[in-house]
Amino acid sequence: MKMRTVETEEQLREIVKEPPQTAWDKDIARIDNHARTIIAHSPFVLLATADADGTCDVSPRGDPAGSVLVLDDHHLVLADRPGNHRVDSLRNVLRNPHVGLLFIVPGMNETLRVNGTATLVSDAPFFDDLVVQGKRPRLAVVVEVTELYMHCAKAFLRSSLWKPDTWPDRGSLPSLGRIAKDQMGLKVPAKVIDAGLALDARTNRY
Structure with missing residues (x-):
């Protein structure tokens, strides 16, 4: 198959022009009140990690809305719940702490994007706030936020994700x-x- 590949950023920018300054300025790099509201209402978050060699992984994380804790303006916590024991995301964090999060709220077309560095924690006072159905997690992921901004609705509008008649x-x-x-x-x-x-x-x- 013959493909015309894009191999440099210069080539990329010949196709996709530079964004307006507001596209860069929307990164506030902290958890403000609006971000706290969205995180509190999000029952589903995607956690992106990468191994030391760059091999990527995206893991879905779901809990009752409000289960992701905001410790302060720069730190949030995700509980690690029982899974298949592969611990792909957790092993990646140990080798490469850079992570990306995408918070999704049902019925809301905009999403909250968070990037930062992660630390695995096996116990802390806030574990009491991570208990669900009487079960305390064995591990949690603490993320120090370095980037935070809203993502527009276009992807959800194009996919009609929240429209049951398209399912x-x-x-x-x-x-x-x-x-x-x-x-x-x-x-x-x-x-x-x-x-x-x-x-x-x-x-x-x-």
Whole structure:
């Protein structure tokens, strides 16, 4: 396949012109009252990390709205909940502390973007505020904010993300059990895998 690649920033700027100064000025590099409000109402955040060699990973993080703690104008905390034990994000943080966060509020087309440096914490007084359903997390990620700004609504408007009439019929998509069976070559029936996953989701959420 023949492709015309872009290999320098100069080439990039020939295609995408410099933004207005306001696009740079919107980075306030601190958690102000507006950011606190959005974080308090966000039940879902994407955590982007990278290994020491630059290999990237994005992990979805979900909890009841208000579960991400704001310690002060420059620090916030995400609890680490039970998962598949791969700890990809956490291993990356140990090797490369730079992280990116995208806070999403259901029904809101704008998102809050946060970049900073992360530290893994195994205990602190604020862990009492991270308890959900009586379960205290074993680990938390403390992020020191170095960049913070709002992202416009265009991506959500183009995708019609919050419009149910645009959503696909769930029955037309494969279940996770079917995907796992096919991708991993498992002999177990897909419905058995799905039942196990559903049980784990109910009993091992926290």
